[in-house]
Amino acid sequence: MTLRALYLCEGPSDTGLRFHIEAIAGEMGRDIHVTVPDLNRLPNKPGHSVGDKLRAARQLSHGADEYDLVIIHRDSDGNPPQRRRDEIADAVAAVNPNLAHVPVIPVRMLEAWLILDHAAIREVAGNPNSRVPLGLPKPNRAESVADPKALLKQAIATASEEKGRSLKKLQARFSENRARLVQMLDREGPVKQLASWQSFTHDLSEALSCL
Template identity: 80%
Template structure:
């Protein structure tokens, strides 16, 4: 049976996580159909809360139980991950009681996951053979960086070795480059060492195992 999954992300450049959801499902022998609704295009754009997004997605599916599973991305930002996990659970229970759900809670923000692959950063920067040091944290420190988004943006700029107008053009493509980095993320690479990634993948495998 194909698992029908809804993926609610924080922003449009986070949609690439769907490929990892599909890949993890395939690795455990499950067929999965992942829907990523474009909630920002709705006439009544939903708020940022998980509950608001769930209600909007429910309206798009005509209120029917269209999904077996919902995967919800919520950066921890300055909150403890357990607070975000509870927020997600309470929102699901309020909107779709009993629906299986998988939280995706990067510590601080998802960019922390993307800091770990220097070769991918050099590639999206357009300078794959560059050797300039990027001074990026390893897995032990990646999720304690105060502003991983700013650090990632700086790392792409440094890796490019561009200057002036060319650098400005590159900086304007940050959202697209970030999205590409997420798609390129190596599930078997250093990200496997992060507790937040382990929680996401373990929860997803467990949910897929109980979906029939």
């Protein structure tokens, strides 16, 4: 049986996580189809709350029972992860009470998962053979970085070794490069050491086992 999953992410450059969801399910011997709805297609764009997004996704679906599972990405943004877990659980209970759910809660934001793969950063920067130091943290410090998004953007710029107009063009493609990094994320790499990644993969595996 193919499981039907809904993935609600925070932004368009986060959609690549669907490939990791599908791969993790595949490793468990489960077939899953992940839908990432474009909520901007709606005449009235939803708010940023989980409940708003769930209600908007229902408008785009054929009914409340279309999915077996919903995976919801919500950056902690400095909040305790448990607060985000409760926020997600409460929203699902209010909008789709019979739907299994998996929270995805990077600390502080998803970029904390991306700043650990130096080789991938050098590749998206267009300079894979670069050896210039990137000033990135070790895994045990990645989730303590105050602004991992800014750090990632700076690391890509540093890895590129570009200057002037070429550097500006590269920085203008940050969202595109960030999306590539999400897809390229090495699930067996340093990210495995992060508590938020461990929680996500554990919760996903548990949900898949129960369905």
